[in-house]
Amino acid sequence: MIDFKFFRNVILKALLLFILLNAVLLALPTESNARQLSLYNHLAPGRERFPFGETPQQAYNFSLYNLEAMFASHELSAKKHDSNVRRIYVLGDSSVWGTLLRTEETLAGQLNALDLRCGQDQLQFFNLGYPTISLTKDLMLLQRALETEPAADAVLWLTTLEAFPLDKQLASPLVANNLQQIKSLKTQYNLPLDLPVGNDSLWQRSLWGRRRVIADWIRLQLYAIPYAATGIDQIYPDFTPAAWDLEADESFYQFNPPEMARDRLFYQALPAARDMLASVPLLVINEPIMISGGANSDVRYNFFYPRWAYDQYRRDLEDVTAEHDIALVDAWDWVDARQFTNSAIHLTPEGEQLFAERLSTEVRKMLCDP
Amino acid sequence: MALSELLILIVITLSLRFGLGLRPRARGLILMLASILAIFWLQPTTPVRFLDFWLPVATLFITIGSWLLTAEPDQKRSHANLVTLALVTVTVLLIALTRYLGLADLLGGIRPPQFGQVVIGTAILLAFSWLVARLSSSKKFWLIGGIIFLLVLFVILKTPIMALAGSIVLRGLVGQSLASASPLDIRWLGFSYVAFRLIHTLRDRMSGRMPQVSLQDYLTYVIFYPAFSAGPIDRLPRFIKDLQQPLILFSPQLGDAFYRLAVGIFKKFALADSLALLALNSQNAAQLESIGFSWLMVYAYAFLIYFDFSGYTDIAIGLGQLLGITLPENFNRPYLKTNLTQFWNNWHITLTQWFRAYFFNPFTRSLRSKYRALSVGWIVLITQLSTMVLIGLWHGVSWNFVLWGLWHGLGLFINNRFSDWVKPRLSSLKMQPRTQRGLDVLNTVLTFHFVALGWIWFALPSVPLSLGVFARLFGLAG
Numbered sequence: 001m002i003d004f005k006f007f008r009n010v011i012l013k014a015l016l017l018f019i020l021l022n023a024v025l026l027a028l029p030t031e032s033n034a035r036q037l038s039l040y041n042h043l044a045p046g047r048e049r050f051p052f053g054e055t056p057q058q059a060y061n062f063s064l065y066n067l068e069a070m071f072a073s074h075e076l077s078a079k080k081h082d083s084n085v086r087r088i089y090v091l092g093d094s095s096v097w098g099t100l101l102r103t104e105e106t107l108a109g110q111l112n113a114l115d116l117r118c119g120q121d122q123l124q125f126f127n128l129g130y131p132t133i134s135l136t137k138d139l140m141l142l143q144r145a146l147e148t149e150p151a152a153d154a155v156l157w158l159t160t161l162e163a164f165p166l167d168k169q170l171a172s173p174l175v176a177n178n179l180q181q182i183k184s185l186k187t188q189y190n191l192p193l194d195l196p197v198g199n200d201s202l203w204q205r206s207l208w209g210r211r212r213v214i215a216d217w218i219r220l221q222l223y224a225i226p227y228a229a230t231g232i233d234q235i236y237p238d239f240t241p242a243a244w245d246l247e248a249d250e251s252f253y254q255f256n257p258p259e260m261a262r263d264r265l266f267y268q269a270l271p272a273a274r275d276m277l278a279s280v281p282l283l284v285i286n287e288p289i290m291i292s293g294g295a296n297s298d299v300r301y302n303f304f305y306p307r308w309a310y311d312q313y314r315r316d317l318e319d320v321t322a323e324h325d326i327a328l329v330d331a332w333d334w335v336d337a338r339q340f341t342n343s344a345i346h347l348t349p350e351g352e353q354l355f356a357e358r359l360s361t362e363v364r365k366m367l368c369d370p
Numbered sequence: 371m372a373l374s375e376l377l378i379l380i381v382i383t384l385s386l387r388f389g390l391g392l393r394p395r396a397r398g399l400i401l402m403l404a405s406i407l408a409i410f411w412l413q414p415t416t417p418v419r420f421l422d423f424w425l426p427v428a429t430l431f432i433t434i435g436s437w438l439l440t441a442e443p444d445q446k447r448s449h450a451n452l453v454t455l456a457l458v459t460v461t462v463l464l465i466a467l468t469r470y471l472g473l474a475d476l477l478g479g480i481r482p483p484q485f486g487q488v489v490i491g492t493a494i495l496l497a498f499s500w501l502v503a504r505l506s507s508s509k510k511f512w513l514i515g516g517i518i519f520l521l522v523l524f525v526i527l528k529t530p531i532m533a534l535a536g537s538i539v540l541r542g543l544v545g546q547s548l549a550s551a552s553p554l555d556i557r558w559l560g561f562s563y564v565a566f567r568l569i570h571t572l573r574d575r576m577s578g579r580m581p582q583v584s585l586q587d588y589l590t591y592v593i594f595y596p597a598f599s600a601g602p603i604d605r606l607p608r609f610i611k612d613l614q615q616p617l618i619l620f621s622p623q624l625g626d627a628f629y630r631l632a633v634g635i636f637k638k639f640a641l642a643d644s645l646a647l648l649a650l651n652s653q654n655a656a657q658l659e660s661i662g663f664s665w666l667m668v669y670a671y672a673f674l675i676y677f678d679f680s681g682y683t684d685i686a687i688g689l690g691q692l693l694g695i696t697l698p699e700n701f702n703r704p705y706l707k708t709n710l711t712q713f714w715n716n717w718h719i720t721l722t723q724w725f726r727a728y729f730f731n732p733f734t735r736s737l738r739s740k741y742r743a744l745s746v747g748w749i750v751l752i753t754q755l756s757t758m759v760l761i762g763l764w765h766g767v768s769w770n771f772v773l774w775g776l777w778h779g780l781g782l783f784i785n786n787r788f789s790d791w792v793k794p795r796l797s798s799l800k801m802q803p804r805t806q807r808g809l810d811v812l813n814t815v816l817t818f819h820f821v822a823l824g825w826i827w828f829a830l831p832s833v834p835l836s837l838g839v840f841a842r843l844f845g846l847a848g
Binding site: 006044056057058060218219222223225226228229230231232 | 644645647654658666670
């Protein structure tokens with residue numbers, strides 16, 4: 001005898017539970033400033049840099065786009081408050097995050113190793129670099145970082161010309177997946193960004209629509225254990241050194257000599273950061289680049305930059321920072337070309353150490369001798 | 371197996387259930403043909419050309435050979451069995467034809483060789499089967515010969531150096547580069563479990579306990595697809611009994627089947643696959659720094675292997691139930707047992723029962739009768755150690771599996787001797803129920819930790835790496 005009633009009830013109950021679960025998810029805000037649940041900073045130590053990577057099973061790390069989960073996993077979110085510590089956020093691209101570098105070898109790691117102090121106060125540097133080059137991405141991370149407690153005491157923002165073209169501001173997957181935040185930044189600081197229409201439909205907020213976010217969150221928590229057990233968050237494969245011999249190409253993106261149109265570069269990001277930080281000191285650093293001596297090095301500094309464009313950028317950067325009263329350190333030629341690894345902006349541990357030592361003087365000057 | 375493949379298999383199995391319900395007389399035939407197709411579909415692709423086609427073919431013909439060794443002469447000549455043999459051959463040839471029909475993707479990633487080669491290969495295998503049928507009898511000599519053949523094949527597959535030699539030979543035959551040969555080239559899906567089932571029938575035939583079954587039923591038993599790749603290891607008489615029962619389309623068994631499938635999918639794809647991200651493995655073992663988190667990773671491995679394996683068993687049982695076959699249970703809350711003997715009575719139950727029936731018990735009887743002066747303690751030590759080392763070696767011929775076997779063999783011996791010593795002393799104490807419960811909890815925790823630490827040998831490929839993890843766990847690493 002077939003008990004159809006039983007099967008009907010099973011299906012109805014399953015459907016009801018599914019609808020209820022989705023209703024709960026729909027009712028929850030998709031982005032919340034409330035601290036997200038995380039094993040990091042509780043059961044496991046917080047990560048010293050943001051989750052990022054393409055080889056999760058080897059590096060116990062992977063790229064995800066949920067800002068809240070990323071911040072909750074970062075040591076920045078640890079509930080520690082020491083009145084004798086000044087918290088300094090180090091913002092930037094992969095050169096700050098530390099591609100091919102262990103956490104202690106990154107710029108933040110090297111600055112911490114120098115044990116810098118202002119009087120009784122110890123300076124603690126937090127690595128907020130993320131390996132995509134976009135000023136918009138940096139602004140978004142900065143805005144979110146400023147919501148954490150205790151507050152920042154200073155911000156070092158490392159950047160380079162590659163981060164400025166307006167056309168590539170939204171190219172970073174982290175930005176493309178957080179358009180709500182970018183929309184708010186655009187409105188708040190009147191930024192010249194062309195945003196695509198966001199998709200915040202009910203479907204996107206349902207269990208199905210958020211399956212990737214939920215799965216990423218679970219994976220990130222699971223990787224807390226091997227990360228805590230091994231301290232590893234990146235693999236270090238053999239790499240091809242950054243190009244030494246260069247093409248005789250004078251173009252940079254859509255720009256050609258003699259001049260880059262300033263309105264196609266995102267200099268508005270600098271005063272926006274200044275406004276965002278209010279009284280918190282900001283030091284913009286034009287990060288070191290590899291200056292090639294190989295073929296066509298009279299035309300280009302390196303793979304990224306033709307000389308004319310980079311030289312103009314340095315002049316413009318100086319003008320803009322001066323105009324908005326932002327401290328600038330132009331460190332573009334501070335590091336010898338032999339101290340770069342797989343890219344014209346990635347330093348070796350030794351190069352990073354030399355850079356940190358020289359930069360520390362500027363940092364102390366800004367923070368300790370106001 | 372990926373979740374998508376499993377879901378396809380469930381849908382196909384459900385369709386088969388309804389097909390079988392409509393054609394109850396053809397049940398055996400349909401299950402056999404479905405299992406043949408499934409073993410080709412499930413076979414992983416191999417780096418050695420065409421091997422992924424020939425391995426399932428070899429499984430079929432080894433099974434046929436084994437049946438010929440166990441069958442009575444009149445059975446070998448029966449019309450029904452000859453028809454089954456013809457059907458198997460035609461099915462293999464049809465599968466080979468998928469190469470020309472653009473349907474090869476239907477059978478997973480395998481690529482059949484040219485049809486002419488398949489015809490010649492199949493003809494050679496049929497001629498070999500004919501020879502076995504003509505020359506063999508169910509006399510002990512032939513049955514032992516069959517068992518030895520299976521064991522030799524098994525040792526070749528499980529010993530890295532021999533598997534490498536086998537790969538070199540096979541690569542030479544198909545004209546592939548010998549330099550890229552690897553012990554992992556011969557990925558023969560399900561052979562371990564097929565060998566267990568075949569040895570069970572050959573051994574039972576020797577002792578006169580094996581029922582006479584048709585080739586169709588024998589093949590269906592050996593390659594029954596729900597249990598083909600990861601067990602459980604059913605017994606032939608029990609399987610045949612279920613096979614001969616009528617299948618009721620809508621019965622409580624259908625609900626049970628879905629329950630087991632849901633539980634199995636959750637264990638395997640939600641729990642085990644998640645634990646795999648943090649469990650101890652050959653990569654992270656060398657990177658461990660923190661003692662506490664190293665313990666967590668060892669625990670994660672213990673639960674990973676349980677959820678993975680018991681999840682597969684649940685899925686196999688669920689699929690079996692959809693087809694009207696109730697496969698035996700393989701796990702019964704093993705980590706909640708209070709001693710190692712109980713653990714092994716509830717972990718991979720069908721494997722332990724197999725070893726108990728075909729090795730431990732006969733070996734114990736043999737020692738008792740041949741070496742009467744040997745004390746009970748020595749007999750327990752020798753039989754436990756040898757059984758567990760053999761179970762270890764079944765997983766692979768390596769020092770780590772030997773050590774894992776020794777670890778458990780010694781554990782079982784100590785447990786056996788300690789139980790004998792402590793039982794009379796504890797019984798005189800008349801413990802309070804609460805004290806007894808406390809003692810049970812303590813014993814369960816100790817047993818779990820013994821097993822979990824034993825997994826370190828099992829999970830890692832080398833002795834130094836395993837010793838390094840032990841040193842880290844106990845704070846002895848520098």
